[in-house]
Amino acid sequence: xxxxxxxxxxxxxxxxxxxxxxxxxxxxxxxxxxxxxxxxxxxxxxxxxxxxxxxxxxxxxxxxxxxxxxxxxxxxxxxxxxxxxxxxxxxxxxxxxxxxxxxxxxxxxxxxxxxxxxxxxxxxxxxxxxxxxxxxxxxxxxxxxxxxxxxxxxxxxxxxxxxxxxxxxxxxxxxxxxxxxxxxxxxxxxxxxxxxxxxxxxxxxxxxxxxxxxxxxxxxxxxxxxxxxxxxxxxxxxxxxxxxxxxxxxxxxxxxxxxxxxxxxxxxxxxxxxxxxxxxxxxxxxxxxxxxxxxxxxxxxxxxxxxxxxxxxxxxxxxxxxxxxxxxxxxxxxxxxxxxxxxxxxxxxxxxxxxx
Numbered sequence: 001x002x003x004x005x006x007x008x009x010x011x012x013x014x015x016x017x018x019x020x021x022x023x024x025x026x027x028x029x030x031x032x033x034x035x036x037x038x039x040x041x042x043x044x045x046x047x048x049x050x051x052x053x054x055x056x057x058x059x060x061x062x063x064x065x066x067x068x069x070x071x072x073x074x075x076x077x078x079x080x081x082x083x084x085x086x087x088x089x090x091x092x093x094x095x096x097x098x099x100x101x102x103x104x105x106x107x108x109x110x111x112x113x114x115x116x117x118x119x120x121x122x123x124x125x126x127x128x129x130x131x132x133x134x135x136x137x138x139x140x141x142x143x144x145x146x147x148x149x150x151x152x153x154x155x156x157x158x159x160x161x162x163x164x165x166x167x168x169x170x171x172x173x174x175x176x177x178x179x180x181x182x183x184x185x186x187x188x189x190x191x192x193x194x195x196x197x198x199x200x201x202x203x204x205x206x207x208x209x210x211x212x213x214x215x216x217x218x219x220x221x222x223x224x225x226x227x228x229x230x231x232x233x234x235x236x237x238x239x240x241x242x243x244x245x246x247x248x249x250x251x252x253x254x255x256x257x258x259x260x261x262x263x264x265x266x267x268x269x270x271x272x273x274x275x276x277x278x279x280x281x282x283x284x285x286x287x288x289x290x291x292x293x294x295x296x297x298x299x300x301x302x303x304x305x306x307x308x309x310x311x312x313x314x315x316x317x318x319x320x321x322x323x324x325x326x327x328x329x330x331x332x333x334x335x336x337x338x339x340x341x342x343x344x345x346x347x348x349x350x351x352x353x354x355x356x
Contacts, residue, residue: 157187
């Protein structure tokens, strides 16, 4: 039997080898755990990327969507922008022969005012238009209308129409006739009777009521004011009875054409906005702004410094409606395409020459 002379050394050697083996195993376990964490992290990133691509943010929240749950699309706005640019580039509303130009301003008008505001004031009138209506009234029969004081001193507004001469007068006319008398119409004068009385307005109103309630037979001449504006805009009327600046703008033919074109384009813009899925802020800012700009370009008055004698410097545009603008733009666009097909090089040289 051989005895170990150095048992402590032998024990320490065994313990050292065991410690080394344990350290290696621990290091191996840590390396495997780290590799597993990195693998899981990469898989999570791929999963988040897929979710974000499907309409989610990286934090897991849903990406903004449209009213119908559709993702945001830029194409509808690009299409609307393309149409607006095409209308501006492919038709010139100021291309009007000198002989056909109609005056759109007045002597001394500046160039800037002509091109910006002249179309909104030229031809503007009061919010109401006056017409004289003659109503036949039988003996013992009243006009059959009830009135209240109007905002203009001495005028009265019709609040209801009952049995009487006015009702019979309306029955004898076609629907929508200019001579018909309707609720909301304003009466300024009954024959020679007026209600103007600055010192005592109530006495003037009672005088008008008495004239309207009379029952003598004969023909009654009524000076009636009919609205030129929608009922919800009648508050803009001035208290003097004379047309104010706002009334002139709202009743001007140029503003009516502008409003129609703006409504047409903004309707198309609204459709594009609904499809796009973007927030409401983009509707008035981009679609509404572009619609207003194109409508102004189409219907603003034109100005030319170089004109012959008797020809107005500030004149009305040649485009009356959006339909006409679209037709002109389409025809001009087709003409340019045809010209390019015939001789592309000559066309490009002409375009480059124009930019020099």
